[in-house]
Amino acid sequence: MSARAAILGRLKGAEPDRAEADALLIALERPRVDEGALEAEFLARLTLPSISATHAVIDSMDALPSAIARYLVQQGQPLTLCLPPDPRLSGCDWSAFTLHDSAAPDEAAALAIARKGIAETGSLIFETSAQAPMLPNFLTLHHIILLAASDIAPYLEDAPLPGLQPRAHYWITGVSGTTDIEGTYVRGAHGPRFQHVILLRQRRDVA
Amino acid sequence: MVSNAGIEAPRIMTRNVALFVTCLVDLMRPRIGFAAIRALEAAGCEVVVPDGQTCCGQPALNSGDRDHAAALARQTIEALEPYEAVVVPSGSCAGTIRCHYPEILEHDPQWLPRAQAVAAKTFEIMSYLDEVCGWKPEGVALEAKATYHDSCSGLRELGIKAQPRRLLKPIEGLTLTPLSGEETCCGFGGTFCVKYPSISNAITAEKADAIDATGADILLAGDLGCLMNMAGKLHRNGSKVRAYHAIELIAGMGEGPAIGEEP
Amino acid sequence: MSAFTDRAEAALTDRLLKIAVERTAGTAETKRAAAVAAFPDFEAARTRAAAIKDHVIAHLGAYLEQFEANAVAAGARVHWASTADEACRIVVDICKAAGAKTVARSKSMLGEEIGLPHALAEAGIDRIETDLAEHIIQLAHERPSHIIWPAMHKTREQVSALFKARHRSPHEEESIAAMAESARRELRAPMLGADVGISGANFLIADTGAVCTVTNEGNAELSLVPPRVHIVTAGIEKIVPSMGHAIHMLRMLARSATGAALTQYTTFYTGPRRPGDRDGPEEMHIVLVDNGRTKMRGEGLAEMLRCIRCGACLNHCVVFRQIGGHAYGGTYPGPMGSVLTPALDGLRQSRDLPQACTLNGKCQEVCPVRIPLPTLLRGWREKSWREGLEPTAMRLGLGVWVWAARRPRLYRLGAAIAVRAMQLFARRGWIATLPFAAGWTRHRDMPKPARQTFMAQYRKERGK
Numbered sequence: 001m002s003a004r005a006a007i008l009g010r011l012k013g014a015e016p017d018r019a020e021a022d023a024l025l026i027a028l029e030r031p032r033v034d035e036g037a038l039e040a041e042f043l044a045r046l047t048l049p050s051i052s053a054t055h056a057v058i059d060s061m062d063a064l065p066s067a068i069a070r071y072l073v074q075q076g077q078p079l080t081l082c083l084p085p086d087p088r089l090s091g092c093d094w095s096a097f098t099l100h101d102s103a104a105p106d107e108a109a110a111l112a113i114a115r116k117g118i119a120e121t122g123s124l125i126f127e128t129s130a131q132a133p134m135l136p137n138f139l140t141l142h143h144i145i146l147l148a149a150s151d152i153a154p155y156l157e158d159a160p161l162p163g164l165q166p167r168a169h170y171w172i173t174g175v176s177g178t179t180d181i182e183g184t185y186v187r188g189a190h191g192p193r194f195q196h197v198i199l200l201r202q203r204r205d206v207a
Numbered sequence: 208m209v210s211n212a213g214i215e216a217p218r219i220m221t222r223n224v225a226l227f228v229t230c231l232v233d234l235m236r237p238r239i240g241f242a243a244i245r246a247l248e249a250a251g252c253e254v255v256v257p258d259g260q261t262c263c264g265q266p267a268l269n270s271g272d273r274d275h276a277a278a279l280a281r282q283t284i285e286a287l288e289p290y291e292a293v294v295v296p297s298g299s300c301a302g303t304i305r306c307h308y309p310e311i312l313e314h315d316p317q318w319l320p321r322a323q324a325v326a327a328k329t330f331e332i333m334s335y336l337d338e339v340c341g342w343k344p345e346g347v348a349l350e351a352k353a354t355y356h357d358s359c360s361g362l363r364e365l366g367i368k369a370q371p372r373r374l375l376k377p378i379e380g381l382t383l384t385p386l387s388g389e390e391t392c393c394g395f396g397g398t399f400c401v402k403y404p405s406i407s408n409a410i411t412a413e414k415a416d417a418i419d420a421t422g423a424d425i426l427l428a429g430d431l432g433c434l435m436n437m438a439g440k441l442h443r444n445g446s447k448v449r450a451y452h453a454i455e456l457i458a459g460m461g462e463g464p465a466i467g468e469e470p
Numbered sequence: 471m472s473a474f475t476d477r478a479e480a481a482l483t484d485r486l487l488k489i490a491v492e493r494t495a496g497t498a499e500t501k502r503a504a505a506v507a508a509f510p511d512f513e514a515a516r517t518r519a520a521a522i523k524d525h526v527i528a529h530l531g532a533y534l535e536q537f538e539a540n541a542v543a544a545g546a547r548v549h550w551a552s553t554a555d556e557a558c559r560i561v562v563d564i565c566k567a568a569g570a571k572t573v574a575r576s577k578s579m580l581g582e583e584i585g586l587p588h589a590l591a592e593a594g595i596d597r598i599e600t601d602l603a604e605h606i607i608q609l610a611h612e613r614p615s616h617i618i619w620p621a622m623h624k625t626r627e628q629v630s631a632l633f634k635a636r637h638r639s640p641h642e643e644e645s646i647a648a649m650a651e652s653a654r655r656e657l658r659a660p661m662l663g664a665d666v667g668i669s670g671a672n673f674l675i676a677d678t679g680a681v682c683t684v685t686n687e688g689n690a691e692l693s694l695v696p697p698r699v700h701i702v703t704a705g706i707e708k709i710v711p712s713m714g715h716a717i718h719m720l721r722m723l724a725r726s727a728t729g730a731a732l733t734q735y736t737t738f739y740t741g742p743r744r745p746g747d748r749d750g751p752e753e754m755h756i757v758l759v760d761n762g763r764t765k766m767r768g769e770g771l772a773e774m775l776r777c778i779r780c781g782a783c784l785n786h787c788v789v790f791r792q793i794g795g796h797a798y799g800g801t802y803p804g805p806m807g808s809v810l811t812p813a814l815d816g817l818r819q820s821r822d823l824p825q826a827c828t829l830n831g832k833c834q835e836v837c838p839v840r841i842p843l844p845t846l847l848r849g850w851r852e853k854s855w856r857e858g859l860e861p862t863a864m865r866l867g868l869g870v871w872v873w874a875a876r877r878p879r880l881y882r883l884g885a886a887i888a889v890r891a892m893q894l895f896a897r898r899g900w901i902a903t904l905p906f907a908a909g910w911t912r913h914r915d916m917p918k919p920a921r922q923t924f925m926a927q928y929r930k931e932r933g934k
Contacts, residue, residue: 003550010760014528015529016532029510029518031731050730128748128749134691165738169740171732171736173732173734173736176688177686177687180606180619181650187647188650189687189689190661190688191687191691191692228925234885235919261876267871270855282875399827408912466917467917
């Protein structure tokens with residue numbers, strides 16, 4: 001008998017009732033988010049010491065490269081940037097930058113576009129796709145994230161996509177850190193040590 | 208698991224109360240039993256001490272000796288069931304009767320209802336006086352600074368937390384200073400302290416340090432096992448803190464000999 | 471004396487261990503309390519979390535099949551293992567088929583449980599532990615001592631010495647930040663160059679076939695995305711019905727473990743890379759491991775399968791706080807370890823664990839899924855008693871006690887004698903040494919009793 005048959009044989013039982021499973025998620029307990037002030041709630045979480053992210057606001061995609069340049073100069077970093085192959089970025093003027101299309105193990109700065117921001121936790125939501133590689137977001141020292149203000153949603157329940165799932169769906173909540181040595185928090189264990197969110201606040205958001 | 212502590216004060220005060228004194232109080236500190244009677248009588252109860260009581264069976268229960276625990280449970284149930292209410296000066300013994308008797312006898316169709324009946328009318332003493340009788344001590348005075356340790360069984364099985372403090376509050380001259388880690392186990396754990404003495408000692412030593420740090424004159428709790436453990440460690444350390452069961456102060460017997468001062 | 475008591479004694483004299491434990495578990499206690507206080511109706515959330523897990527456990531077979539179907543539809547291969555050995559064999563075979571010389575591991579207690587590090591070593595496969603604490607204990611040739619902080623027993627000085635001895639370009643500054651930097655440098659290339667990435671799973675999502683991992687360091691993603699092959703080893707109880715259910719459990723997990731609202735990285739992997747994806751493994755294998763879980767479900771330990779491995783019970787256990795994790799001798803320490811270890815390793819060799827507990831109930835109070843740990847521990851005690859595993863002296867002593875207690879008249883006589891006899895050992899109200907009570911009097915005094923028991927005094931007073 002295969003292990004599968006043996007295990008399932010030991011677990012014989014009734015089919016779960018979908019309604020019963022769904023009922024377990026009614027009226028969830030969760031932190032309160034002021035849904036009328038999503039951006040403020042989101043930014044408040046971002047600035048928590050446990051998240052340690054910085055942010056800047058732009059009002060159009062045209063302003064994106066200069067906002068990034070400003071950040072890198074402030075951080076004493078050269079203007080090199082790993083860009084994802086996302087068509088939404090092709091209209092920007094990247095001439096000031098040395099662009100990488102893939103991330104080296106010691107990549108200094110990488111840009112990513114978050115599909116959503118979650119006010120409850122200050123999380124940024126990403127999925128993998130042909131336009132969105134995953135590795136640069138973890139290899140880079142400075143993780144720069146573009147987020148449309150209109151894409152800020154209140155709760156973690158707003159993060160997932162319905163239907164067919166991408167290869168990876170991931171939430172990034174603050175900079176990489178660890179408390180493995182004596183319980184003392186340090187940043188940049190393996191992942192990025194710096195997170196900078198560039199919030200795009202315009203009437204017509206990122207298409 | 209604050210399970211069976213959903214007690215509602217009935218309109219009429221129960222008059223006919225049986226005292227389950229507990230083996231530890233019977234052997235090691237009878238004055239707790241007398242304090243219990245005193246307080247209950249002051250609250251308007253008529254107290255009986257049923258003959259057939261010895262031990263609730265907790266040592267057997269916690270050792271995994273289910274058969275003997277069941278035997279002692281039956282004996283105890285039989286001794287206590289004739290009375291309207293049973294009052295116990297110990298959170299762990301009251302917890303054993305209230306929470307564990309029905310568990311121990313769950314497969315015994317004859318005894319389970321009897322266990323449930325006794326469980327439903329068994330109360331830890333401070334909970335009984337405060338919540339069932341709605342009573343407060345009057346005219347009791349003791350000039351002292353005390354600190355209170357919340358014994359685990361009483362706290363987690365029966366929800367004993369506010370009741371002792373409410374009963375101690377009216378005592379004139381008594382100030383209660385909080386104990387850091389008041390809900391942290393003292394390290395007694397029944398047979399644990401003799402089965403694993405070094406581990407128990409390490410836990411108890413920290414508790415004794417916390418008690419000393421309060422600057423209190425008196426240590427109070429609702430369980431004699433815990434009190435003996437903490438007082439024994441304090442004394443071995445040369446601490447000047449003296450220990451009583453809270454019911455002794457509540458009954459106005461706080462000027463008597465503390466634990467370890469038996470003449 | 472037993473192996474456990476020997477280890478416990480050694481731990482109790484280890485001052486550095488105590489400091490390390492307080493810095494991690496002690497801090498976690500404080501942080502969790504703050505997180506719980508800030509959460510709306512945490513008690514109701516606990517009840518819900520327990521209900522979700524109970525629902526899954528009741529329908530575990532069906533949910534596993536649903537998970538498998540969805541994972542396979544997404545391109546993953548699902549394997550089943552009844553035992554630890556089977557699970558290791560499957561993992562090693564996958565590695566060998568992939569021609570793997572090195573594997574990068576992200577932290578997995580299940581991997582530890584099945585003995586995967588040993589199996590990989592036996593197979594001649596190099597193992598790169600990418601989680602900082604796992605890296606530390608790998609260098610030190612030790613096992614984890616906590617399920618959330620595997621290296622919590624190590625002081626910074628001990629870690630510093632390890633790194634200076636073993637890292638290619640170790641830290642110069644004696645700071646924890648510099649040490650973490652050194653580990654980052656040391657592990658970067660090996661981690662990214664590994665042939666296979668092996669992870670555990672915090673949750674398996676039945677209705678999508680997704681595997682969820684949560685980390686703070688980002689090491690999981692860096693270990694699991696670059697290699698050609700990603701292997702997941704997961705206990706079968708990790709299933710939840712949907713993402714929505716996982717989200718509720720995730721809210722409970724970080725708060726209970728460290729007091730955070732969420733870990734830094736929460737990743738859901740559904741199958742291997744898709745056409746057009748720029749990175750990701752070509753093969754994804756999920757090994758579903760039983761290793762005693764179906765037995766637990768069928769033999770009164772179903773509630774233990776609710777466990778989401780948060781470590782709160784460890785952090786709040788007065789015994790764990792004194793002896794640390796290694797003293798328990800198994801994969802899992804603390805209260806949850808004391809329930810699991812007899813199930814995984816057999817009661818005979820681990821009988822101390824359910825006994826070395828005061829049954830104070832704090833563990834149950836902080837468990838996000840309301841596992842009745844004291845009840846389960848008492849269950850092990852009953853089994854131990856039935857199987858005659860308890861020491862003779864204990865059985866005898868208890869036997870005498872019960873025998874007497876069942877005979878009230880004899881009991882009163884015996885009690886009267888005992889309290890009189892104890893007077894002989896007392897000086898000024900206290901007893902410092904007492905026959906048969908060395909366990910007590912070694913460390914504390916015993917107050918002497920009154921000359922007469924309560925029942926004797928009561929009878930006299932009431933003129934009966």
